[in-house]
Amino acid sequence: xxxxxxxxxxxxxxxxxxxxxxxxxxxxxxxxxxxxxxxxxxxxxxxxxxxxxxxxxxxxxxxxxxxxxxxxxxxxxxxxxxxxxxxxxxxxxxxxxxxxxxxxxxxxx
Amino acid sequence: xxxxxxxxxxxxxxxxxxxxxxxxxxxxxxxxxxxxxxxxxxxxxxxxxxxxxxxxxxxxxxxxxxxxxxxxxxxxxxxxxxxxxxxxxxxxxxxxxxxxxxxxxxxxxxxxxxxxxxxxxxxxxxxxxxxxxxxxxxxxxxxxxxxxxxxxxxxxxxxxxxxxxxxxxxxxxxxxxxxxxxxxxxxxxxxxxxxxxxxxxxxxxxxxxxxxxxxxxxxxxxxxxxxxxxxxxxxxxxxxxxxxxxxxxxxxxxxxxxxxxxxxxxxxxxxxxxxxxxxxxxxxxxxxxxxxxxxxxxxxxxxxxxxxxxxxxxxxxxxxxxxxxxxxxxxxxxxxxxxxxxxxxxxxxxxxxxxxxxxxxxxxxxxxxxxxxxxxxxxxxxxxxxxxxxxxxxxxxxxxxxxxxxxxxxxxxxxxxxxxxxxxxxxxxxxxxxxxxxxxxxxxxxxxxxxxxxxxxxxxxxxxxxxxxxx
Ligand code: FES
Numbered sequence: 001x002x003x004x005x006x007x008x009x010x011x012x013x014x015x016x017x018x019x020x021x022x023x024x025x026x027x028x029x030x031x032x033x034x035x036x037x038x039x040x041x042x043x044x045x046x047x048x049x050x051x052x053x054x055x056x057x058x059x060x061x062x063x064x065x066x067x068x069x070x071x072x073x074x075x076x077x078x079x080x081x082x083x084x085x086x087x088x089x090x091x092x093x094x095x096x097x098x099x100x101x102x103x104x105x106x107x108x109x
Numbered sequence: 110x111x112x113x114x115x116x117x118x119x120x121x122x123x124x125x126x127x128x129x130x131x132x133x134x135x136x137x138x139x140x141x142x143x144x145x146x147x148x149x150x151x152x153x154x155x156x157x158x159x160x161x162x163x164x165x166x167x168x169x170x171x172x173x174x175x176x177x178x179x180x181x182x183x184x185x186x187x188x189x190x191x192x193x194x195x196x197x198x199x200x201x202x203x204x205x206x207x208x209x210x211x212x213x214x215x216x217x218x219x220x221x222x223x224x225x226x227x228x229x230x231x232x233x234x235x236x237x238x239x240x241x242x243x244x245x246x247x248x249x250x251x252x253x254x255x256x257x258x259x260x261x262x263x264x265x266x267x268x269x270x271x272x273x274x275x276x277x278x279x280x281x282x283x284x285x286x287x288x289x290x291x292x293x294x295x296x297x298x299x300x301x302x303x304x305x306x307x308x309x310x311x312x313x314x315x316x317x318x319x320x321x322x323x324x325x326x327x328x329x330x331x332x333x334x335x336x337x338x339x340x341x342x343x344x345x346x347x348x349x350x351x352x353x354x355x356x357x358x359x360x361x362x363x364x365x366x367x368x369x370x371x372x373x374x375x376x377x378x379x380x381x382x383x384x385x386x387x388x389x390x391x392x393x394x395x396x397x398x399x400x401x402x403x404x405x406x407x408x409x410x411x412x413x414x415x416x417x418x419x420x421x422x423x424x425x426x427x428x429x430x431x432x433x434x435x436x437x438x439x440x441x442x443x444x445x446x447x448x449x450x451x452x453x454x455x456x457x458x459x460x461x462x463x464x465x466x467x468x469x470x471x472x473x474x475x476x477x478x479x480x481x482x483x484x485x486x487x488x489x490x491x492x493x494x495x496x497x498x499x500x501x502x503x504x505x506x507x508x509x510x511x512x513x514x515x516x517x518x519x520x521x522x523x524x525x526x527x528x529x530x531x532x533x534x535x536x537x538x539x540x541x542x543x544x545x546x547x548x549x550x551x552x553x554x555x556x557x558x559x560x561x562x563x564x565x566x567x568x569x570x571x572x573x574x575x576x577x578x579x580x
Contacts, residue, residue: 001162015253017158021243022251030236030339038483041338043236045480045518047243048150049143050224052513052547053480067243068144070156 003073008080020066020077021047021054032056032066034080056080113137113183115428116200116214118190118370121149122414123406124220125173126421132180134429134436140182141202141212143189143546147174149222150242151414153250163252185212191552192543193373198401200370201543203552216401216428219371219389220421223364223407227263228468229486229522231333231476233360237340241271241361248274255280256357260343262286262331263361265462269314271359276321283355285318286329286345288362288468291461308458324349330468334358362464364411365521371397371404372541381410383463384521385528385536393445394427395420403428412455419447469525478526479519481512489523494530500537503527510539513547 002013005020007029014023021044024032031041032054044054047067054066057078066077115131117124120142128140140147146154152170155163165171178184187205194201194211202210225240227233237256241263244255248271259280261268264287272282292315318325326349333344343353371389372378377398378387388410395403403424406417423444430436472478474487484507493503500523503509509523510516516523516539528534544552 015159015162015251017156017161018251018253019246022247022253025247025255026251026253032236035483040234041236042234042480043339044239044243045234046225046240047246048224050514050517051480067246 003071005071005073005075005077007077014071016071016073018071020058020064020069020071020075023071024066024077024079029079032079113139113212113214114432115139115216115218115425116141116212117218117220118142118200119149119220119222119406119408120144120147120174120184120186121220121222121406121417122151122170122173123222123408123417123421124149124218125152125177126418127218127220127403127405127425128177128182128421129173129180130422130425131428132177132182134425134434136425136429136432136434138180138182139185139212139214140177141185141188141190141200143187145187145205147177147184147186150246151417153246155250159250159252166249189546189548189552190370191545191548193370197375201552203548207549207551209552215432216403217374218395218403218405218421218424218428219374219408220404220406220417221367221370221408223366223411224517226362226365226464226521227360227518228362228464228466229476229478229519230331230468230472232335232340234477234480235334235336235340236338237336237356238334238358238360241268241359244357244359245271245274248278248280252278254278255359256355257281258283258355259357259359260284260286260353260355261359262288262329262343262345263363264288264465265361265363266291266308266311266458267361267363268359269311269318271361272323273314273317275359276317276323282318282321282323283353284324284326286326286331286347286349288328288330288347288465289462290327292325292327330465331358331360363462364407365517366408366410368408369541369545371402371408373543373545374402375399376402376404380536383459384466385524386521387538393423393448395424396427410452410455411459412451413458416448416451416455419444419451423448464521466521466525469522470529478522479507479509479512479516481514481518482508482510484509484519486522486526489526490530493527493534497531497533498527499531499534500524500527501540504539515539515542515546 003016012027030043032043042053045051049068058064114136115138117128117140128138132138148154148170155166189203190200192201199211199213225242247253247255260283328348330347332346335342377390381388389404391397391404391409395405405420405424426436426441472486476486478486488507492506
């Protein structure tokens with residue numbers, strides 16, 4: 001019936017088989033990430049894999065869209081990406097839209 | 110790959126229906142979908158664990174998916190079609206592990222669906238402001254209430270079933286703000302519609318809302334959403350202006366067809382009459398300007414699930430007839446009549462619920478329109494007005510529409526703001542680019558045969574709108 005996921009190190013029981021976005025929202029977590037430039041909080045928006053607002057780090061893998069993922073027992077979720085600019089993770093996972101920087105490289109460059 | 114007769118992109122109602130009819134007629138069919146499960150948005154499947162607790166959801170979808178698999182359709186789930194190769198016909202695909210594939214068949218059927226349109230307002234990027242579709246998926250697929258006190262706003266018949274689904278999972282729905290005025294809501298009588306016979310299903314939803322004392326505020330729209338780090342309060346304008354406390358706001362202003370692949374394949378498009386966004390030109394069976402490419406379902410214009418299934422079927426029957434299979438003409442005529450009837454119904458719905466584009470004239474300059482790149486309404490207005498820039502030039506200068514969502518969320522708004530600031534701007538849409546969705550870098554490099562096609566999709570620098578469209 002229930003599985004446990006770890007949200008920023010905290011153990012959270014959630015119903016088995018639901019989406020990760022539902023699990024977080026259902027347990028009161030609405031800030032999934034912070035905008036790379038403004039630092040303002042962002043949460044899931046479209047619920048269908050289009051907006052990329054629900055991206056977070058799952059089991060060490062950044063850029064996972066929570067609305068498309070299902071919860072798994074023992075899953076480790078980090079809701080805000082590492083703020084260390086030298087951290088190499090995250091840069092090589094997604095090829096952005098052509099002509100479009102990822103948000104990280106986008107502004108002020 | 111050429112041993113396949115039909116390649117269908119998109120495993121929703123339209124793609125599934127096309128796949129089933131084509132396979133049952135004896136064709137070799139492959140169905141590609143980026144998600145791990147077939148069904149698309151309307152027939153999205155519940156996880157087995159949720160089915161065990163709450164039963165199946167929309168069993169018609171389960172039956173359709175099962176039938177498609179049993180009919181021998183090669184179902185490539187978890188495969189994202191991200192572009193078109195240099196030959197203008199081979200589709201470039203990223204597999205589940207990011208591995209590159211190239212797929213080609215004699216006929217290609219695009220059933221790429223649609224996504225929800227939201228017109229921006231101040232505060233729409235706050236956590237707690239979501240699309241109506243997100244709230245519906247949580248309520249129906251996951252059985253999780255999206256919030257405690259929830260307000261729905263926007264326009265369209267879709268808001269009503271979402272409100273009802275939220276009631277079912279125990280949400281307190283504080284109201285539905287409908288920007289248009291499609292409903293007759295008497296003080297005593299149960300709610301009805303201006304066209305009750307045509308929209309009977311909606312009358313049922315309205316009756317449910319009346320029973321639960323959920324107010325439906327017509328001619329009413331969101332002015333702004335606010336809260337410290339998530340939504341607390343919504344300010345409404347129009348007939349029922351005022352403030353509403355809510356922890357979640359669900360918004361939707363209709364749907365936008367996903368037309369990028371059709372455009373990359375060189376299918377002719379025309380601007381839709383309301384918003385001016387490109388929709389593929391297709392006949393009753395979904396044939397486009399390209400003899401080997403069909404567009405069906407919501408990708409061919411928003412018309413709902415029944416129309417999507419009928420169009421998918423019509424395309425399959427047409428392909429069967431063109432490949433020499435016996436298709437009873439009476440059967441084809443029946444399906445065509447159904448497609449036409451449902452298209453008339455869609456036109457009626459569209460007339461009742463036009464997207465309230467005029468609201469964009471009123472959004473303050475500091476409204477964040479492009480969520481990904483944080484471009485404000487003022488920046489877009491200034492750029493478009495200053496140099497008589499068109500949409501794609503405005504995009505190039507401001508970066509609006511260049512983030513990970515590739516302009517899907519802000520596209521309508523950027524186009525409208527550009528045209529308002531520069532009336533001479535041509536009606537255009539963001540250029541269709543590859544990859545049509547962000548893909549793992551591993552998928553871009555190979556297969557070597559198509560490397561040139563992949564390179565075209567790479568940034569040319571500076572976000573200059575280039576001639577990336579293949580063909
Ligand atoms: S909520 Fe939009 S991609 Fe997940």
